[in-house]
Amino acid sequence: MNFGQQMLFFFSAVGAFNGLLLGIYLLFIKKQKYLPDFFLGLLLLMLSSRVGISVFMYFYPDLPRIIPHLGMSALFFTGPALYYYVKSSFQQDQFDWKNCQKSFGILTLVLGAVGLLYLFFPITWDHYFGTFIYTVWSIFVFLAAYQYYIFIKQNHKSPNNFVLPVLVSNVIIFLSYQLISTGWIQIYYCAGGSLVFSFVLYANFLILFNKKYQQLPVKEATKYSNKKISGEQADSFVSRLERLMSTEELYKNPNLKLSDLASRMNISAHQLSQLLNDNLGKSFATCINEYRINEACEKIENGSYLKIEEIGYEVGFNSKSTFFSTFKKIKNTTPLLYKQSQTLTEPGFHSSNL
Structure with missing residues (x-):
């Protein structure tokens, strides 16, 4: 392998490794969970797995043929991940998570069913498996682009400004793999796709950090x-x-x-x-405390078996004193007096019971 090929595979491998780390971070490590980040992490993890296996197979071509098919299986989920990334970025809290889970479950079953063909028809499976994967990928890339167009046309706004770069990047990666696989671009298949992935990944990093550090002038x-x-x-x-x-x-x-x-x-x-x-x-603390006190009042009114101080901990206060002082501030009474007032107003309660 000459120097040019060495550099080609070096950047491909580094890109795959960085994409893998970023995908793992978004999926499993990031503390502030944000639904589009989950799909972006899944997208990066699947693409990086595919790219990494491609690079690995170049150096070890005698590995079992099931290994490259695992890379193709990872590629199978990149289209759905992209589609739901776009959709969740625009729909935000209106996003139907249960329906999404069902879709991924069905896709997993379909991939598993297709994978079983390998046990019975290995030659046929080898011939058509790639076509099947690319067909599914093509459909979801088209759906993602169409979904983005519909949201923009309907003037939907997304707080995630990274949607368009991610969408364009995936279209570029998809087209690159398609052109290389058809022979229109004469370059080693795995290396070409891997290099495009690495280039697009780093380009997106630059866009992300450029947007992050752009600040308005002080007056503005x-x-x-x-x-x-x-x-x-x-x-x-x-x-x-x-x-x-x-x-x-x-x-x-x-x-x-x-x-x-x-x-x-x-x-x-x-x-x-x-x-x-x-x-x-109102301040953030006041807003949250109002929700807590309202919940506490509901528990008291419903005759909760918990003690007064336990109700405070249950609704989110971290100390008894804070709960009592906040309750007094918002309701102009103490939790105990509030409980007694609710008891006095219960149907069938008479002063003679005192």
């Missing part, structure tokens, strides 16, 4: 910070906030932070702070 930033969020957008954010609180009860986490909640709402911490302070007229 100050001018923006003085503006309230528009009524329509504020209503959307508030609806999203209430939905998260009612379905996932995030307020029960005693260590909940502004940045954590903002991440779950798919907005920036600045936007959430602005929404609470300017549009709702």
Whole structure:
């Protein structure tokens, strides 16, 4: 292998390794979970596995032929991962996670069924397996691009500004593999696709960090910070906030932070702070504590078997004193007096029972 080939495979291998690490980070390590990040991590993991196996097979061509087919199997899920990455980035909390799970389950069963053909018809399987994988990949790349077009046409906005670069990158990788596999581009198949993947991965890194570190001038930033969020957008954010609180009860986490909640709402911490302070007229702590106290009141009204202080811990307070003082501040009474008042108002209760 000459020097040019060595450099080609070096960059391909490094790109695959970095993509693999980033995919693992997004899927398993990143603390602030964000649904599009899950699909992006899956996408990177699958593509990196395919690229890594391709590079590995170049140096060890005598490995069992099932190894390259594992790489093709990984490639099978890149299309669906891209499609759901685009969809979840726009739909945010309206994204149908259960339906997505069903789709991936069906795809896994289909891949497993096709894989079983290898046991009975190995020659036929070798001939058509690649065609099957590329057909599925083609369908989902088209669906992802079409879905993006529909969302943009309907003026849907995504807080994730990385959607278009990821979509374009995957289209480039897809077209590169297709052109190389058909022989239109005369280059070693695995190396060519791997090199394109590495190039696109690093290009996206540059785009990401360039956007991250771009800042508004001081005067412009100050001018923006003085503006309230528009009524329509504020209503959307508030609806999203209430939905998260009612379905996932995030307020029960005693260590909940502004940045954590903002991440779950798919907005920036600045936007959430602005929404609470300017549009709702309350601080983050007050907002969360109101949800906690309302939950505590419901438990008291429903005759919870828990002690008063246990109710405080149950709804998210990390100390008895904080619970009592917050309850007094919001309800103008203590939890114990509130419980007694509820007992006095119960049907069938008479003063003679005292």
